[in-house]
Amino acid sequence: xxxxxxxxxxxxxxxxxxxxxxxxxxxxxxxxxxxxxxxxxxxxxxxxxxxxxxxxxxxxxxxxxxxxxxxxxxxxxxxxxxxxxxxxxxxxxxxxxxxxxxxxxxxxxxxxxxxxxxxxxxxxxxxxxxxx
Numbered sequence: 001x002x003x004x005x006x007x008x009x010x011x012x013x014x015x016x017x018x019x020x021x022x023x024x025x026x027x028x029x030x031x032x033x034x035x036x037x038x039x040x041x042x043x044x045x046x047x048x049x050x051x052x053x054x055x056x057x058x059x060x061x062x063x064x065x066x067x068x069x070x071x072x073x074x075x076x077x078x079x080x081x082x083x084x085x086x087x088x089x090x091x092x093x094x095x096x097x098x099x100x101x102x103x104x105x106x107x108x109x110x111x112x113x114x115x116x117x118x119x120x121x122x123x124x125x126x127x128x129x130x131x132x
Contacts, residue, residue, distance in 0.1 A: 003075070017049045
């Protein structure tokens with residue numbers, strides 16, 4: 001089975017695997033080569049996969065989508081980090097991904113304020129133009 005992990009910056013991982021374990025919004029799943037085709041949404045979690053030589057490896061994934069079709073599992077996420085230890089990856093999820101989420105919310109708030117300012121400015125221009 002082939003595992004592909006993609007982020008907006010490109011493909012982070014392509015590996016030949018025998019098993020993929022992850023948590024999706026509808027529960028934990030273990031995907032094996034003859035597993036039925038599958039699609040689900042993932043929240044931030046650690047994905048475990050076993051390579052063809054039997055080595056278990058881990059990757060921290062942010063929000064995204066997982067699709068298994070035939071012998072290919074594709075995970076498309078906002079951000080992903082390969083790590084050597086579970087503790088390292090738990091730290092990534094707990095701090096880095098949550099910090100990125102907070103920064104995104106702050107940016108969205110700032111953009112909303114800018115948009116409102118522009119709308120008010122254009123509204124004021126319209127009023128000034130019709131009164132004069």
